[in-house]
Amino acid sequence: MDKTVLAAILVAGVMAPAAAVAQEVSDGVVKIGILNDQSGVYADFGGKWSVEAAKMAVEDFGGKVLDKPIEIIDADHQNKPDIAVNIAREWYDTKQVDAIMELTTSSVALAVQGLSKEKGKIDIVTGAATTELTGKQCSPYGFHWAYDTHALAVGTGGALVKAGGDSWFFLTADYAFGYSLEQQTADFVKANGGKVLGEVRHPLATTDFSSFLLQAQSSGAKVIGLANAGLDTANAIKQASEFGIVQGGQKLAALLFTLAEVHGLGAEAAQGLNLTEGWYWDQNDKNREFGKRFMERTGRMPNMIQAGTYSAVLQYLKAVKAAGTDETKAVAKQLHEMPVHDLFAKNGHVQANGRMVYDMYLFQVKKPDEMKGKWDYYNEVATVPGKDAFLSVKDSGCDVSAFGK
Incomplete structure (x- = not known):
């Protein structure tokens, strides 16, 4: 050739x-x-x-x-x-x-x-x-x-139950996310010897939480779990302050609250909140x-x-x-x-x-006088290992055997 x-x-x-x-x-x-x-x-x-x-x-x-x-x-x-x-x-x-x-x-x-x-x-x-x-x-x-909701339940819910918050009342967003977050946190509370005293559900983008908060307050629960997110959580926290709920001895658990919402709410109102995130800029x-x-x-x-x-x-x-x-x-x-x-x-x-499985983190919002700068909001309290934060394939309910069909 x-x-x-x-x-x-x-x-x-x-x-x-x-x-x-x-x-x-x-x-x-x-x-x-x-x-x-x-x-x-x-x-x-x-x-x-x-x-x-x-x-x-x-x-x-x-x-x-x-x-x-x-x-x-x-x-x-x-x-x-x-x-x-x-x-x-x-x-x-x-x-x-x-x-x-x-x-x-x-x-x-x-x-x-x-x-x-x-x-x-x-x-x-x-x-x-x-x-x-x-x-x-x-x-x-x-x-x-x-x-996901399981990681939030393990992180924030787990911390509060361990700290003595063994009775809960949920204020829940009325759609799939809220139901899932409420259920998984409630299951975690019960599995650790706590009780759920009740729940109330609110529409997405509610501006008036007064009736919902009054029900939560009258329940006598040690912890009011906010199974919502974004402006709904921020508005609930603001109005809870007006009702003197925290001053009265009940704790608020912001089950999904991120740095963006903390900043929007401000350190004065958000101080002391426990929350779970998977990442923080100052780590x-x-x-x-x-x-x-x-x-x-x-x-x-x-x-x-x-x-x-x-x-x-x-x-x-x-x-x-x-x-x-x-x-x-x-x-x-x-x-x-x-x-x-x-x-x-x-x-x-x-x-x-x-x-995707990776470590999550439990944070607590700093008091205003602890902050060293405008976005210096968090103290890292604990690491939640990925194997604990997320459900295994076996426990998830996913039939992976069907993926090949």
Whole structure:
């Protein structure tokens, strides 16, 4: 055979895999959608700040993966599952979105995960809390990243029961997230010898908590568990102060409260609150460096939702690179197998049901005179090991054996 022809064949053989890889990025771009609440009660919880975190992840990754550009698009789902599903469907069907992330509000996250499973697309939830995402409604392409109701129950609920808070009354948001958070915290309280004296449920975005708080106050419970989030929790705490509930000897347990809501409420009103988060900007040098960059872009420090979104986007891009394609099954396989080690999760791993397991932290909000700066809100009280914070696959209710069907 002619040496020139042989050389050409050998070069073609070497080049073929690279060409194949290049063709494995659908539509020539890797496109990620950030879908969350940008105008309602959870606008500070995640909101446009999560979009900025996602963009930071893309920039830190280098702006390209497999030599193709990475694009972030976003939309406001207004905390309405029907709106969220319509947006997600349009993204998948006409805008070639490869993965949807953040998904604040459990009812929204469950609905979009259901659609993503149907469409064979990846979703990574950082903003919603219900364990159903990796439980009975799990998906082979669905991942739950930042926290969930079980981790919050173990963290905040566990601390208060151990401190003598053995009787509870729940003030609960009237949708999937609130029910799940109430149930799991109540189960934890009972398992540790405590009692649940009652509960009352309120609509999302309530402004007047007076009747609900009066019921909680009259129950005589040592702890009033606020199984809600965002402005709902902040408003409940403000109005509880007006009723003198804490002064009367009852404790408030903010079961989902992040740095964003603490800042909105202010240290004077929030001081002494116990809360659980998976990340805090002042824990170490890497977190402080990220917090500084985030502050320069947004004028605020990130909470665990925003830092978690950064981590989720970064890990997804690492998985695409490792898979050599943005094809869903190949990327999902990498996401399940790859360790998670970044500024958000130290030695994290993903279970077969899609739950990312890593250590959570119990914090207490400082008194105003303890603060050394504007965003210096937390004292770290305890570490909640990932194996304790999150349900195992066996206990989650997810039938992972069905993933191969």
